[in-house]
Amino acid sequence: MTTLTDPPKEQFRLSMLLYDTRYRSATIQVIALIGFMLLAAWIISNTIQNLEALGKPVEFGFFGEPASYDINQRLLEYDSRDSHLRAAFIGLLNTLVVAVLGCITATIVGVMVGVLRLSNNWLIARIMTVYVEMFRNVPVLLWIVLAMAILIEGLPAPNAFRGENPTASMDLFNSVAVTNRGVYIPEFLFSRSLGDIHIFGTSSLRFDISLDLIAFLIVLGGSIFTMRKVSAWAAAKQESTGDRPKIWHIQLGILFVPMIILMTALGLYLGYPELKGFNFKGGTHMRNSLIALWMALSLYTAAFIAEIVRAGILAISKGQTEAAAALGLRQGRIMRLVILPQALRVIIPPMISNYLNLTKNSSLAIAVGYMDITGTLGGITMNQTGRELECVLLLMLVYLAISLSISAVMNWYNNRVKLVER
Amino acid sequence: MSDVSFVRTEMLPEQAPPASEVGLIGWVRHNLFSGWFNTVLTLVSLYAIYYVLSGILPWIFQSVWNANSLKECREIMLETWGSTHGHACWAVINDRWLQLLFGFYPSHLYWRPIVSLVLLLAALAPVLYSERVPRKMLILTAAYPFLMPFLMWGGTIWGPISAALGFVIGWGVYSVLSKQLSELIGMISAAVAAVIWWLVLSSYFTGAMDSVLPIGIEAVQSRQFGGFMLAILLGVVAIGVSLPIGVVLALGRQSDLLVVKYLCVGFIEFIRGVPLITLLFVASLLLNLFLPPNTNFDIILRVMIMMTLFSAAYMAEVIRGGLAALPRGQYEGADSLGLNYWQAQRLIIMPQALKISIPGIVSTFIGIFKDTTLVSIIGLFDVIGLASAIRADTAWNGIYWELFAFIAALFFVVCFSMSRYSMYLERKLQTGHH
Numbered sequence: 019m020t021t022l023t024d025p026p027k028e029q030f031r032l033s034m035l036l037y038d039t040r041y042r043s044a045t046i047q048v049i050a051l052i053g054f055m056l057l058a059a060w061i062i063s064n065t066i067q068n069l070e071a072l073g074k075p076v077e078f079g080f081f082g083e084p085a086s087y088d089i090n091q092r093l094l095e096y097d098s099r100d101s102h103l104r105a106a107f108i109g110l111l112n113t114l115v116v117a118v119l120g121c122i123t124a125t126i127v128g129v130m131v132g133v134l135r136l137s138n139n140w141l142i143a144r145i146m147t148v149y150v151e152m153f154r155n156v157p158v159l160l161w162i163v164l165a166m167a168i169l170i171e172g173l174p175a176p177n178a179f180r181g182e183n184p185t186a187s188m189d190l191f192n193s194v195a196v197t198n199r200g201v202y203i204p205e206f207l208f209s210r211s212l213g214d215i216h217i218f219g220t221s222s223l224r225f226d227i228s229l230d231l232i233a234f235l236i237v238l239g240g241s242i243f244t245m246r247k248v249s250a251w252a253a254a255k256q257e258s259t260g261d262r263p264k265i266w267h268i269q270l271g272i273l274f275v276p277m278i279i280l281m282t283a284l285g286l287y288l289g290y291p292e293l294k295g296f297n298f299k300g301g302t303h304m305r306n307s308l309i310a311l312w313m314a315l316s317l318y319t320a321a322f323i324a325e326i327v328r329a330g331i332l333a334i335s336k337g338q339t340e341a342a343a344a345l346g347l348r349q350g351r352i353m354r355l356v357i358l359p360q361a362l363r364v365i366i367p368p369m370i371s372n373y374l375n376l377t378k379n380s381s382l383a384i385a386v387g388y389m390d391i392t393g394t395l396g397g398i399t400m401n402q403t404g405r406e407l408e409c410v411l412l413l414m415l416v417y418l419a420i421s422l423s424i425s426a427v428m429n430w431y432n433n434r435v436k437l438v439e440r
Numbered sequence: 441m442s443d444v445s446f447v448r449t450e451m452l453p454e455q456a457p458p459a460s461e462v463g464l465i466g467w468v469r470h471n472l473f474s475g476w477f478n479t480v481l482t483l484v485s486l487y488a489i490y491y492v493l494s495g496i497l498p499w500i501f502q503s504v505w506n507a508n509s510l511k512e513c514r515e516i517m518l519e520t521w522g523s524t525h526g527h528a529c530w531a532v533i534n535d536r537w538l539q540l541l542f543g544f545y546p547s548h549l550y551w552r553p554i555v556s557l558v559l560l561l562a563a564l565a566p567v568l569y570s571e572r573v574p575r576k577m578l579i580l581t582a583a584y585p586f587l588m589p590f591l592m593w594g595g596t597i598w599g600p601i602s603a604a605l606g607f608v609i610g611w612g613v614y615s616v617l618s619k620q621l622s623e624l625i626g627m628i629s630a631a632v633a634a635v636i637w638w639l640v641l642s643s644y645f646t647g648a649m650d651s652v653l654p655i656g657i658e659a660v661q662s663r664q665f666g667g668f669m670l671a672i673l674l675g676v677v678a679i680g681v682s683l684p685i686g687v688v689l690a691l692g693r694q695s696d697l698l699v700v701k702y703l704c705v706g707f708i709e710f711i712r713g714v715p716l717i718t719l720l721f722v723a724s725l726l727l728n729l730f731l732p733p734n735t736n737f738d739i740i741l742r743v744m745i746m747m748t749l750f751s752a753a754y755m756a757e758v759i760r761g762g763l764a765a766l767p768r769g770q771y772e773g774a775d776s777l778g779l780n781y782w783q784a785q786r787l788i789i790m791p792q793a794l795k796i797s798i799p800g801i802v803s804t805f806i807g808i809f810k811d812t813t814l815v816s817i818i819g820l821f822d823v824i825g826l827a828s829a830i831r832a833d834t835a836w837n838g839i840y841w842e843l844f845a846f847i848a849a850l851f852f853v854v855c856f857s858m859s860r861y862s863m864y865l866e867r868k869l870q871t872g873h874h
Contacts, residue, residue, distance in 0.1 A: 140471035155855035
């Protein structure tokens with residue numbers, strides 16, 4: 019028999035920090051951390067010295083001071099006596115408005131173009147290719163500036179609508195006025211309105227929420243919930259008996275009847291824009307800057323989305339369509355039940371990054387004077403108060419927060435539709 | 441009666457296909473008028489094409505090329521066609537195209553940006569068309585980063601040489617110390633030595649050599665840079681410098697070392713989460729605050745730094761994609777050969793991963809190149825900034841479309857050809873069977 023002796027107890031030597039792979043990684047990490055902290059300390063101390071030399075300590079008190087500039091396109095009430103914080107908040111809402119509008123339009127246009135690029139109509143496919151290449155290969159800033167120039171130079175001035183024989187007329191049954199000062203569209207008004215609730219009193223973040231809107235959303239939510247219940251009931255019936263009951267008219271009724279009742283109860287009417295004096299009054303006024311930014315961003319992003327959609331559809335092999343057809347599914351069902359769920363999996367991740375790009379590109383609003391967060395916090399507020407450090411860093415944090423939330427939401431959705439493998 | 445059933449003994453001659461199924465008519469029927477919906481689509485798009493072309497073609501071709509101001513242009517239009525509407529005034533391009541291309545670069549030195557561009561293409565050739573161009577050309581690729589600044593900015597030749605010397609010193613320190621002591625010590629001290637050379641010693645070296653042997657060409661200030669040249673310069677510098685940084689960041693993000701990994705992730709996600717315009721604000725307003733008092737980079741250099749950091753984050757993600765696309769067996773194969781981390785990266789992983797990433801790198805380049813127009817917002821005179829400047833001139837006040845069309849055409853030509861190249865590469869690199 020042989021006896022095993024314990025291996026000699028290894029002594030820790032300093033050189034093992036360099037040569038032993040077990041300890042070397044720790045050495046590298048400590049060096050990296052020290053290096054990073056030295057760099058950060060160097061930058062911070064430089065900044066402190068420089069700011070001291072300029073006599074501008076870091077503080078955020080300027081946010082409470084009156085902004086004394088006007089924001090012409092806004093969702094909430096604001097006037098120039100409001101604080102810089104209020105201005106930044108209005109700007110943030112403007113950023114979100116253009117980002118949401120842009121994402122919706124870009125998705126609609128992009129999906130249409132992407133599908134049409136695969137059309138067997140040769141001419142349509144070529145036209146869509148030209149559209150995609152044209153928009154993808156020219157900077158978005160140029161498109162924004164160009165859209166603004168087209169709106170200002172190409173549309174009639176309000177006074178073209180005046181007089182005995184005006185050279186311009188309002189569109190869509192005299193309800194929409196397209197002028198070079200912006201587009202006026204009818205607004206929803208309620209004769210028996212429920213009023214607003216005021217959140218946060220008189221602080222800078224005060225926020226009015228229309229109770230009419232809340233009532234609308236509640237009714238809409240209730241209708242959609244009932245519709246889903248009905249279609250679940252229909253599916254259960256189909257499972258047990260084999261017959262699928264006809265439910266589309268029930269669904270339409272559930273969607274529209276409560277809505278119509280609510281609208282009548284609130285006394286809905288449309289407020290039309292009217293030419294008064296030198297300009298239009300009434301209705302909702304969308305400024306050129308908003309429209310130019312919205313159009314340019316959505317058409318630019320749509321070109322990228324079209325390519326993603328096309329790639330997504332092409333990625334599904336033809337066998338899937340044929341197998342579905344062999345099962346006896348109709349054309350529409352093949353698309354809805356077989357192709358789209360698989361294509362979505364390919365489409366969604368790049369779509370997320372395009373939504374992020376659109377949101378970040380909305381900061382180019384500053385080129386056409388749309389007052390988004392870059393135009394307020396990073397523009398006039400910064401120039402007026404001279405607080406570059408605070409404003410730019412806050413601006414970056416705001417965008418970072420928006421980006422991270424969009425990607426969190428979209429990743430959650432992506433995980434839901436993702437194929438669960440093993 | 442014999443019951444003979446009829447059996448054909450010879451084949452019928454082949455019939456020509458119906459005229460409606462082949463040739464031009466067949467093609468048109470299949471591709472344009474294959475159903476009522478397609479027919480409507482075709483007719484609508486034909487009308488749309490006619491509408492657009494009938495507006496644009498006369499505008500482009502019935503135009504004025506020689507005039508000194510917009511007013512003169514309009515007078516000529518009125519004389520020739522009777523209206524000023526629907527005719528382009530290309531005279532503004534004819535008058536200002538050199539400025540749109542080169543900005544305020546001294547006109548007797550225009551050869552320098554042109555030579556830089558030609559050298560750039562020559563330096564890229566061995567990388568982009570690796571199978572057709574001799575490998576010796578890679579020497580030019582290595583020298584280009586030092587040659588280009590010398591040509592563009594001019595001044596003494598000792599500046600670029602001393603910058604290159606920094607790399608030589610770093611490499612020398614590394615090869616001596618890594619043999620004698622340890623690889624880790626070698627790498628760290630090489631980096632430290634190179635940084636000390638660049639920050640402290642190289643200015644003395646340049647000064648001394650310049651007084652001994654003053655070789656140089658006329659210096660050009662960065663504020664004279666502008667126009668389309670600026671876009672190309674910013675794009676090339678940002679991509680070129682960000683490539684090595686991106687490789688390091690991508691490796692860091694993949695690394696097992698937690699601290700290194702989270703530093704890299706933090707940097708990449710931060711940069712990718714904010715718009716470029718905020719980084720340009722940092723360049724124009726904050727970067728001088730972050731540096732020691734009395735250092736003063738000019739604005740073009742600061743913009744270059746921020747654009748490089750910006751593209752490094754995107755580059756890191758592209759290269760990470762390339763690394764992820766490599767099969768696991770490549771890493772394991774490298775391990776089983778007994779290669780250490782850096783040897784494996786250098787000899788096995790990176791050559792393959794970078795090759796896979798080239799299409800992504802080209803797309804990143806196209807994106808960065810288009811984004812260089814943003815510098816006009818912080819007041820640099822790139823093409824869009826120059827277009828506003830030209831419009832501010834009384835002679836050309838009120839001219840929009842011609843300038844926009846010219847700028848769009850410039851960008852379109854460059855970006856479109858690059859995207860075609862990247863598609864060609866994707867097809868070439870596709871080794872799987874489909």
